[in-house]
Amino acid sequence: MPAWGALFLLWATAEATKDCPVPCTCQALETMGLWVDCRGQGLTSLPTLPAHTRHLLLANNSLRSLPPGAFDHLPQLQTLDVTQNPWYCDCSLTYLRLWLEDHTPEALLIVHCSSPDLITVHPLGQLTGYELGNCGWQLQTSWAYPAVWWDVSLVVVATIDLALLAGLLCTATGSLD
Ligand SMILES: *[C@@H]1O[C@H](CO)[C@@H](O)[C@H](O)[C@H]1NC(C)=O
Secondary structure (H helix, E strand, C coil), rough: CCCCHHHHHHHHHHHHHCCCCCCCEEEEEECCEEEEEEECCCCCCCCCCCCCEEEEEEECCCCCCCCCCCCCCCCCEEEEEHHHHHEEEEHHHHHHHHHHHCCCCHHHCCCCCEEEECCCCHHHHHHHHHHHCCCCCCCHHHHHHHHHHHHHHHHHHHHHHHHHHHHHHHHHHHHCC
16 A cells, blocks of 8 residues: 555544544444444434534434434435434424435334324324424414514505506596697
């Protein structure tokens, strides 16, 4: 192996281990990016992940929930294994669901919830937004928005203008006769 090849390997290995979260093992991929393996570590929350994480294995842990936006700082993340975790499937898991839907839709069918009781039968991919709940968000009635009143007043002003114009035209044509 040429010297620069060995140097690169050394550098890649150092990079990989530098930011590797404590209970996990990290490996640099030839294609850049990291393979981060955190399987079976009894994790109850997501560790701080290196920015170059490409494949993330979180299977067989004790994860119940994931903060919304948890993977937003990992632009290279491509695959995610979150099976065998006691997921509590309520509205806060909507982020994970959408992430999987975008990246690895087939994974949605093998991720199961452990609670609440009512929805443990179906995989995450088959749960509806109604079943996950809405976190108390509600659509405001549209009359509450100032923008709507702005639109309404524009329409009123436009109508008055049209009426005035019509009146003017009538007067004009009347005086021409
Ligand atoms: C899950 O992880 C535990 C250690 O936390 C290990 O003993 C067990 O064999 C693992 N199970 C599977 C199915 O990988």
